[in-house]
Each structure stands twice: as C-alpha cells, then as structure tokens.
Amino acid sequence: MDNLQTQIKKPSRWLRLQYKKWFIIFKNGISEENPIIVSVLGICSALAVTNRVENAIVMGIGVIFVIMASSTLVSLLRNLIPSKVRMVAYMVIIAMFTIVVQLFLLAFLPLVAANLGAYTGLIITNCIVMGRAEAFAIKNPVRYTVIDGLANGLGYTLVLVAIAAVREPLAFGTFLGMPIPGFENWINWNVMALAPGGFFILTLLAWLMRSLTKKYEET
C-alpha cells in the first residue's frame, strides 16, 4: 500500500514527458500524423528523389529547413497577415527559403543538385510545407511551431530514407553509392530506379505501417 502511494505521487520521468505539449506535437509529427504514410502529402518528391539514399537525405534536410524556417516566419507574422491573402503570403515566404536551398545546393553540392533537378524548386508546392503553415503555424506561438516543423520534416525524411534504402540496393546494388558485400554481381533492376518501383515500395510501406499501427482508412 505504501509503495502504491509513492508511485501515485511521483510518476516516472518518462510518464511526465509523455504529457508535455511539445512531446505530443513531436510524436504526432513523426508517427501519429506522419505526413507521407498517414496524411498522404508530399508524395511527388517522396517518390521522385528516392532512387538513391544520398538524394533522399539531401532532399529531407532541404525540406526540414524550409518547413522550420517558413513555419517560424509565418508564426511570427501570424497577427499581421490578413486571412484573405494568407495563401499568397505563405507562397512568397516558402519560395524565398526554397531559393535559399536551391542556391546552396548549386554552390556546395552541384552533383546532388543535378540529380535532384527541378525537384528542389518543387519544394514550394510540397503540400507538407503549405499544410503545416495553414494547419499549425498560423494559429500557434513560435516555440511550438519550431517543434512541429522539425517533427514533420523528420517524419518526412525518415520515410524518404526508408524507401530509398530499399530502392537503391535493388536498383543499383549499392548503398549511399558504395557497393554492398554480396551484391557484386547484381544486375541493375531498372524498374526500381524509375517511377513504378517508387509506387510499389511506397504501397508496401504504407500497408506495413497501417498493419502495425492498426490504423486503417475506411471508404
């Protein structure tokens, strides 16, 4: 009995953490409302750039930066933006940060920039960035917005890397550009490097995740 009393008085540190607002936001972004698997947003870039792990990582970092920066700015300006022109305001803000990413890649990682092609520019129309600005940043203070942006960006990046980690070995027999032991005589499976491979792997991943989390979509 005595033991029980102390347990009620002092919940464990982990339990307390689980009820902190920032932790809930973080968990939602990565797993509960994962932008790709659960909300099915930002699919275009998720499929187009995931034929190599390297591209997926660079794209993920770019998107994390754009989400965090633009959500923070939208959140700072949330009382100044009139609701009628908010869409255009988001677009200008997101476009600005996307140009920063694009020029940065051109200057420091020209090879990856060439691989990604037009898809870096298409971060602007990535529904996740716009969606976070509209659904979260416009209504919440800056400190939560930063966490939300980071969590959603990480959720997106994790799925991208997971897809790429399956596609690259199957398509080229390499991982991060390095040959994998045992895959020396691998014959390139071209379909995996192209669109259909992306679609199939994403389907399988979504099926797996939905079966594991027991969250189904009824139509």
Added chain:
Amino acid sequence: MELIELFLASILSNNVALIFILGMCSLIAVSTSIKNSVNMGVAVMFVVTTTAMINWPIYELLKATGTEQLALLVFIIVIAAFVQFLEMFLAKYAPKVYDAFGIFLPLITVNCIVLAISLFFQQRDYNFIQTTVFAFGSSVGWALAIIMLAGVRQKMYRVSNIPRGLRGRAIAFLILGILALAFFGFSGIGRVTF
C-alpha cells in the same frame, strides 16, 4: 513534325504523372470518381497551358535583366495570381462553369505540375511554340492519368475485396505503379531528349 513528336512524347512516353511523378496530391485526392477527375483534368489543362504561356515571356524578361534566380518566386506568384483571378472571373461571369470547376482551382495552385512545367521549359530552353505544345501535351497526359486511375478505382470499390491495410489511398499507389509500368511500353515515342 518535331512539334507533333514533342506533343506525343509529353503525353505518352514522358507522361508527367506516371513517369515524372508530379501532381500526386490532387491525383490521389480527386480520383475517387470519374466525373470529378474529368473536371479536374480540364481545369488543369487550361491553367497549365495558360500559365506556361504567361511565364515564358516573363522568363525572357528576367533573363534580359540578369535576375534568373528569382524565376521560382516570380513563377509561383504568377500562378497564384492567375488562379485567383480566374476564380473571381468565373464566379462573376460564368457561375455554371464555376460550380463545376471552382472547388478545384485552389487545389491547382499547390499542384506541382503547374510549377514543374514552368521549371521544365526553363531548364530545357524551349521557344514559345515548343513551350505551348509541351505544356498542353503534358497537361493532357496528366488528365489521361487521372481519368484512368479514377476508372480503375471506381470499379474496384464496387467489385473487389481490398485488403484492409490497402483501402483508401494506399491502393491508388498500387494502381498507379501498374499504370506506370504499362506506360513504359510507350518509351521510344518521340526522340525528344529530356
């Protein structure tokens, strides 16, 4: 002849939806019924072709003044402004058309293909006529993809027993994957180097 090749290539062998994987958000969201898909496809065709035609001279102007880095920003503002204008114009002067297409217009602003077509002609150095043909062909290809997907999905919900974990949007990816495989059969049409 070259233009016909470009047109066919942009519809079939370089389909924006199935080969370049663009415009997926609205493709998945709208393709639940054929009727909506046709309306969305027509709206996309109109907006993509028109904005590409507007963006081409603007890009020339940017090149002349040496400010190409701003192309992305200018393109997206042009697209957003054009769609907003179109929505207001239709609401006022053609309410019947607005009822059919109105709800899709805000979706089109954030549809990647509109911006992607503008970025592609910039990368590939097309002239004005090539840009127009390419933009129209690409949007026809996108409309074709969404209508085919909607056709399969609509039938599928009626007759087949889909595994629980694949219901809803996940099955659409599988259908798209098979469609994309089928479109490899067209590769070779049009010797256009992309």
